Amino acid sequence: MRIVVGVTGGIAAFKAVGVIRSLVEGGHDVQVIPTEAALRFVGLPTWEAISRAEVHTDLFTGVAEVRHVALGQGADAILIVPATANTIARLAAGLADDLLTNTVLASTAPLIIAPAMHTEMWRNAATRANIARLTERGARIVGPGTGRLTGSDSGEGRLVDTEVILAELDAVVSTRRDLAGTRILVSAGGTREPIDPVRFIGNRSSGRQGVAIAAAARARGAEVTLVAAHLEVPVPAGVRTIEVSRAAELESALVAEQPAADVVVMAAAVSDFRVAVASDRKISKQDTGEALALDLVQNPDILRGLVRTAPEGQRVVGFAAETVDDADELLRRGRAKRERKGADFLVLNSVGVDHGFVEDRNSVIVIDASGDIVATAAGDKLSVADRILDAVTGTASEPATPR
Ligand SMILES: Cc1cc2nc3c(=O)[nH]c(=O)nc-3n(C[C@H](O)[C@H](O)[C@H](O)COP(=O)(O)O)c2cc1C
Structure with missing residues (x-):
C-alpha cells in the first residue's frame, strides 16, 4: 500500500521513525511529509533514510508534478504521527498552508491521526472541538495514551505505541477480516x-x-x-x-x-x-x-x-x-x-x-x-x-x- 505519513512538530516526532520503519519493513511504499516544525525535532536525512524515499516539505518545490495532489490522490491511507494541537486545528479548519495540509485536502484516503501533546493542550476546549469535528468527518483518532510526557510531567497526551497505531491503520484499510465472527x-x-x-x-x-x-x-x-x-x-x-x-x-x-x-x-x-x-x-x-x-x-x-x-x-x-x-x-x-x-x-x-x-x-x-x-x-x-x-x-x- 502507499501510505503518506505526516509528521508534525512535537517531541514525539522521533517515535514516528519506528512507525515508518515497521511500515517499510512490512513492504509498504511510505511517503513522509514532515512539517517545518517537525524538522526542528528530527532532520530530513532521518526521514529519507528510514522511508528509503525522497522527502519533501515545501509546497513550492516539484511544482511541475503538482506534488500535493499527486501524493494525496495516490495515498491508500494518510497517517499523522504525532499530530500536534496546531495541525489538528489546521485540519479541522480545512487550512491548506503547507504540503501536509494540502495533501490531506487533496485526498479521499482514510485519515488516521495520532495526537501527542501536553494534557492541558489535549483537554483544551479548542482541541476537543477540533477533534470532534475531524471525527465527524470520518478521521480516526488513535490515542492519546496516558503516561510520561515531556520533562517530568505525566498524564493524558502521550503518543500511543507503534503497535496500536499500526493496528488502527490495519483496522481502517485491512481487507483481511478472517476472524470476523470469532x-x-x-x-x-x-x-x-x-x-x-x-x-x-x-x-x-x-x-x-x-x-x-x-x-x-x-x-x-x-x-x-x-x-x-x-x-x-x-x-x-x-x-x-x-x-x-x-x-x-x-x-x-x-x-x-x-x-x-x-x-x-x-x-x-x-x-x-x-x-x-x-x-x-x-x-x-x-x-x-x-x-x-x-x-x-x-x-x-x-x-x-x-x-x-x-x-x-x-x-x-x-x-x-x-x-x-x-x-x-x-x-x-x-x-x-x-x-x-x-x-x-x-x-x-x-x-x-x-x-x-x-x-x-x-x-x-x-x-x-x-x-x-x-x-x-x-x-x-x-x-x-x-x-x-x-x-x-x-x-x-x-x-x-x-x-
Ligand atoms: C520543545 C517543544 C515541544 C513541543 N511539543 C509539542 C507537542 O508535543 N505537541 C504539540 O501539539 N505541540 C508541541 N509543540 C508546539 C509545536 O511545535 C507548535 O505548535 C508548532 O507550531 C507545530 O507546528 P506543526 O503543527 O506545523 O508541526 C512543541 C514545541 C516545542 C518548542
Whole structure:
C-alpha cells in the first residue's frame, strides 16, 4: 500500500521513525511529509533514510508534478504521527498552508491521526472541538495514551505505541477480516498480590504482547474481550476490557467470560503465590523489627483450570516465558509445561531483566498439543501477534496488508 505519513512538530516526532520503519519493513511504499516544525525535532536525512524515499516539505518545490495532489490522490491511507494541537486545528479548519495540509485536502484516503501533546493542550476546549469535528468527518483518532510526557510531567497526551497505531491503520484499510465472527478472550498484564494496602508482589509484564494480540484480533474482525491486569499500554479501540488486579480477580473474570469464547489466550503473567493473609494496614518497621517473614501460599493454576472447563471446540492458548536463551532448552521446558497444563497451544518466549517484557519487539515459538512447532515469529509485537493468531485459529499466514 502507499501510505503518506505526516509528521508534525512535537517531541514525539522521533517515535514516528519506528512507525515508518515497521511500515517499510512490512513492504509498504511510505511517503513522509514532515512539517517545518517537525524538522526542528528530527532532520530530513532521518526521514529519507528510514522511508528509503525522497522527502519533501515545501509546497513550492516539484511544482511541475503538482506534488500535493499527486501524493494525496495516490495515498491508500494518510497517517499523522504525532499530530500536534496546531495541525489538528489546521485540519479541522480545512487550512491548506503547507504540503501536509494540502495533501490531506487533496485526498479521499482514510485519515488516521495520532495526537501527542501536553494534557492541558489535549483537554483544551479548542482541541476537543477540533477533534470532534475531524471525527465527524470520518478521521480516526488513535490515542492519546496516558503516561510520561515531556520533562517530568505525566498524564493524558502521550503518543500511543507503534503497535496500536499500526493496528488502527490495519483496522481502517485491512481487507483481511478472517476472524470476523470469532470471539477471542485475552488476558494481559501482570497481577499484583497485596502485602498490605500500599505494597504488593508483582512482576515485570507490561501487557504489550497480550494487548497486541487483542489489537490484531480486533483488526481482523474478531469480537475481543481483554482481561487487563495493570497494563502499561493503552487498550486498543473496539476491545471490551475488564480490569483486574489480583490473580483471583483475573481467574474470576476469565471463568465468567470463558463460555462465550472460541479462543482463550492466557497472556497475562500471573503470580504463582500470594501472601496468605495480607495486612489491612501498612506494615511498618516498628511492627516488624529487623526482619519480616511473609507467609506465601500458591495461587490456583488458572491456565490448567481453563483447560479443564473449556467447552467443546474452544482452543486454549497459554504462554511460557522462560529465563533461558537456548532455543532447545526453551522448547524442552515449553513441552513439559504444555504437558502439565494440557493447553491446546503454548507460546514460548525467552525473557530476562532486559528483554521480553517491556520491549516493542518479541520472538516466539508456538507449539501445539503434540509439542510440535506450528509457528515461529520474530518482529514487532503486533506482527508476532498476527502469527500467533494464524497458528491458533488455523488461518492463512499471509496478511492482505503486510507489516
Ligand atoms: C520543545 C517543544 C515541544 C513541543 N511539543 C509539542 C507537542 O508535543 N505537541 C504539540 O501539539 N505541540 C508541541 N509543540 C508546539 C509545536 O511545535 C507548535 O505548535 C508548532 O507550531 C507545530 O507546528 P506543526 O503543527 O506545523 O508541526 C512543541 C514545541 C516545542 C518548542
